Amino acid sequence: MSNRISPGRVSPGRAVTRVVDSDPLGGTVRRTVLPSGLRVLTEAIPAMRSVSFGIWVAVGSRDETGSQAGVSHFLEHLLFKGTRKRSALDISAAIEAVGGETNAFTTKEYTCYYARVLDQDLPLAIDVMCDLVADSVLAAADVETERGVILEEIAMHDDEPGDEVHDLLARAVYGDHPLGRLISGTEETVSPMSRRQIQSFYRCRYTAPSIVIAAAGNLDHAEVVKLVRQALAGTSLDGEPAAPAPLRPAETRVRTSRPDSLVEHKETEQAHVVLGCPGIGRLDDRRFALGVLNNVLGGGMSSRLFQEIRERRGLAYSVYSYSSQYADTGLFAVYAGCAPGKVDEVLQLVRAELAEVAAHGVTDAELARGKGMAKGSYVLNLEDTGSRMSRLAKGELLFGDLLPVDELLARVDTVSADEVNTLAADLLARPMSLAVVGPFDGDDFSIARG
The missing domain is CATH 3.30.830.10 (Metalloenzyme, LuxS/M16 peptidase-like)
Structure with missing residues (x-):
């Protein structure tokens, strides 16, 4: 428990x-x-x-x-x-x-x-x-x-x-x-x-x-x-008796913008692009499935995006996916750094890979690998006192719940293919916003493009 x-x-x-x-x-x-x-x-x-x-x-x-x-x-x-x-x-x-x-x-x-x-x-x-x-x-x-x-x-x-x-x-x-x-x-x-x-x-x-x-x-x-x-003693933090502040409320849904395309013009040798959408909050029970899904899509060198865009086609040096969670919402995104002339192709491949996983899910081998990566990351991140200290504080401040390491690993183990695939069908089919920094003008991109 x-x-x-x-x-x-x-x-x-x-x-x-x-x-x-x-x-x-x-x-x-x-x-x-x-x-x-x-x-x-x-x-x-x-x-x-x-x-x-x-x-x-x-x-x-x-x-x-x-x-x-x-x-x-x-x-x-x-x-x-x-x-x-x-x-x-x-x-x-x-x-x-x-x-x-x-x-x-x-x-x-x-x-x-x-x-x-x-x-x-x-x-x-x-x-x-x-x-x-x-x-x-x-x-x-x-x-x-x-x-x-x-x-x-x-x-x-x-x-x-x-x-x-x-x-x-x-x-x-x-x-x-x-x-x-x-x-x-x-x-x-x-x-x-x-x-x-x-x-x-x-x-x-x-x-x-x-x-x-x-x-x-x-x-x-x-x-x-x-x-x-x-x-x-004697400071402002040594005040009258009080109860600890409750967790930041999560019942209010954050209103997000309509999918948008924002471009920052800079004369760079490399273009930086991120495609993303609203994700899930940190108290959402699907966060363990999201961790596995993220690993499969773009969490390492064996991920779909890395293999397709860098290893097979050599279109980008860096490509990965990530998620951020807040009390009441989150963010899921894919980043790629590539030559300006390859942005269209990279975006097309990213969208195609997301659509493929949304429609057909992940394989059993990918599920096992994604879970193994998640468990390894959890444990390896607890190898020093700094990460241990952070775990205590975040458990108290952000979750109101300190999961023992063994239970955390067990929660990952119980993630099923159905959970990951159901989440993928929901999350990856959401309208995506686009951010680009590079030698482009604002009208070079639109959400409809691709």
Whole structure:
């Protein structure tokens, strides 16, 4: 059975701890809910000599209004710039002095701040990371400095057509919905963003019930909880008793745009094309079948798309399929990078392969291979403390359910050909949007073409 995580009742002044899982491939997972509603999950792996420690906040770019676009990412930068106790140099020097590393990233639905250190230096990492997340000063001078850095980052991203094309597809599929926007924001939204806007977002969104702290490695759960409580004492995250925030609601369907064709003209030697459509949400029971289907279509060198487009015809160096899942929707897409003169042929082949699988399904051999790839990927991705830490946080924050590894593998094993084929008939027959970056004009492509 899976371990369904429930917020439960929170007793003022008392933390509630329980064992969530005991994994033969890792260690014992424990979960404590602090009186403030903040959650702490750990996986003790005594064989490791390191610990990965992460603070995950249930807020991302989809939570921003149009004028706020990019504020989550802006804030991610600023939290490393200094607190009441530490300067930016103090933060980086403290961790680097013990050979550790820190970083952060922003997604459309959550933001993560993390550190990886030797086990003996975990108390330092907890103190530094909790300090920067809970007590950043957001100095006006730092806002201006990081504004320039972020604008350079946006410009650098625009110089990477292989990355830009995926953002273009999101806009084609989701239109004006926040899921269709750039996580970084744009020059038009970042340039006028004020310190007051950023600070208001910080105080409203970075609350204890919305935060999950996860750690994996050679650690003791009770000690981690004690150190976290000490580090957060007297900060905004040490507030009144509350229950953990519920999962992001998934009952509201995201309105997607009508199938669209978006072209970004750039004088590149290679054209970058992505064909995609709305997919399924992350809590959809069909997600395991989707993982298998994705592997069959474009998940590796043995996949249909790779074999047909690269191996047999030599039309593209890179071709693959992928899926993204959110609380209430998803995205399925196929990417190819090829010479501009070969775009039409590549698109025709991609559409033909998708239509073939939609109409006739996958073979037994493909099903077995797709399931094997999925299981191998799950297990191999848990070979370090960082991925173990991420598993804990995502299970709590995104699924409300930490599936033991053995159960996860069993769920993949039970995927049937009928499930995959039924999903393929639905998903791959949906109207597709197209994104292209290369030496083309907008009227060079249309959805009707192909």
